[in-house]
Amino acid sequence: MIGRLDRFEGRSSLRTWVFRILENRARSRGVHESRALPWSSAFADDPGMGGPTVDPARFRGPDDRWPGGWTPAGRPAAWEPPPEYAAVAAEIRRELGTALDELPDRQRTVVELRDVHGLSSEEVCEQLGLSPGNQRILLHRGRARLRARLEDVYRAAAGEGELRG
DSSP: OGGGGGGOOSSSOHHHHHHHHHHHHHHHHHHHHHTSOOGGGGGTTOGGGSSOSSOGGGBOOTTSSSTTSBOTTTSOOOOOOOHHHHHHHHHHHHHHHHHHHHSOHHHHHHHIIIIISOOOHHHHHHHHTOOHHHHHHHHHHHHHHHHHHHHHHHHHHHTTTTSOO
8 A cells, every 4th residue: 555655646534545445455355255165165075074073072061061161081182382393483484584585676575465465466466566477477486586595494494304294
């Protein structure tokens, strides 16, 4: 919006103008998402996907003091990663930030809008005034540079596959 501030005509308050833009973006995104197929329905034919996500036996019954709560045996286990994983993740985030800063401005902007902020390619093209082909090229080149720059960092952090799972 800041890049298009010159399009503000002053017929309303700046606050109203910004709110209207956000409202229109939300509507557009809602229309776009309403056309998308939920991932859960993609495997509707799979016999294992028809039932509940969590086994009902893991929950307390209706006659229990806390109906619907977890049973002692059904309570989920904590997934706390070891401290070294958090340290490695922080190092990788720092390296990623440095690698993003090293990208040419246009590549960095496209990569950030697509991969960090989650905008669609159409939204990026509209915001930056790019053709779809140019946007794809900038995104591909930016991701390739990031991949090349971070490949050694990930390999070292993973201990040649140790943390990759």
